[in-house]
Amino acid sequence: MSIKIYGDPGSGSLRRVTAAASAMGVDIERVNIDLFQGESHSPEFLELNPHGLSPVLVDGDFVLYESAAINLYLAEKAGSDLAGRSPRERFEILQWMFWSGEQWRVFATLTFDEVLAKRFIGKPADESIVQLAAAKLRAAAAVLDAHLAKHDYMVGDRLTLADFDIAGPFSQNERTKIPLNAFPNLVAWQQRLLDTLPGWAATKREVDARIDGALEAAGIQL
Missing domain, CATH: 1.20.1050.10 (Glutathione S-transferase Yfyf (Class Pi); Chain A, domain 2)
Structure with a gap:
């Protein structure tokens, strides 16, 4: 099962995650969320992040938001030394x-x-x-x-x-x-x-x- 990353392609916070994932060689599945159309405040998305913000990581039954936390999680999964x-x-x-x-x-x-x-x-x-x-x-x-x-x-x-x-x-x-x-x-x-x-x-x-x-x-x- 692939790691899903939800976010709007115009988001600098999503950028930090997708660029870091690329540098670490982590395969992710992008799920676009249109912030301009209010999709981050849909009931379904608010189940993932009650703040209505992206990006959000979903890895199986594990849900994580905040870009810095997501990057640390991906580094742990990949065994990457980008976390130290x-x-x-x-x-x-x-x-x-x-x-x-x-x-x-x-x-x-x-x-x-x-x-x-x-x-x-x-x-x-x-x-x-x-x-x-x-x-x-x-x-x-x-x-x-x-x-x-x-x-x-x-x-x-x-x-x-x-x-x-x-x-x-x-x-x-x-x-x-x-x-x-x-x-x-x-x-x-x-x-x-x-x-x-x-x-x-x-x-x-x-x-x-x-x-x-x-x-x-x-x-x-x-």
Whole structure:
């Protein structure tokens, strides 16, 4: 029985899972959930994730949501060292994954909700929220930029799951204009991932096609 991953192809969170699965050589079965059509709030999907968010993993009778948890699960299943080669390295990876959720991706998601998602329902962005999120992102990006001045990857000298978690906000930054391009080491690291990880480059194309297509269909110009 294959591992099913439910999600919308425009989701940066789904991207983190599908790209990591590709890097780990894990076969998954994609099940598309159209967020723009409200499919994540159907009774059937809410049985999988009561928050109405994707992605969701279903492996037999086991259901798991939250991208970081899904990636750790896939790494365990595959015996992949992307989750760490030693206890110390594993904890460093977990540190950055937890940091990403608390200090980083949450503000990128908040910006997306204000700048883009509200446009689809005809509401203006709350500029006070946008500016607050931008300030938080700049502060966090400064930490990342300093770290990446000395490292090619988030942990050690190789790709790990921490890189996928930290890279998530780059999925929408050109559309939401979050202040990532002002940090050269961060930008160079992201380009390194695109150049060396076919799955990361492929999922960028998938996200871009999905979101840009939805914007065009809705008549929204950024």
